[in-house]
Amino acid sequence: MEKNVKISMLLDTYGKLLTEKQYKLLDDYYNNDLSLSEIAENEEITRQAVRDNLKKGENNLFEYEEKLGFMEKTIAQEEKITKIISEIEKIEIEIEDKKIVKNLQEVKKTLSCLL
16 A cells, blocks of 8 residues: 555544644645645744654554554455455345345445445
């Protein structure tokens, strides 16, 4: 997984554990696609201060994931749900009973909401 995407996902998962400033800087950099210079100007701090805060925030996010593993568990769960949906679709093709097909579609709908 690309580093920027991973950090953005970690920010969604653990962002509230960071300081408000770290969260805002990481959000601006990774989710709002602002440059270090743009963030520095907006926050009225130096570019180096932005960089330092980004690094500290990134390190904190990776540390939280290493200790808690929520993102990894979530990704694994989503992969399992996707596989189950795929298997249900295969079964739907072979089933002729419309009531069973309807029930399978409801199960798929419920599972899809978990993704």
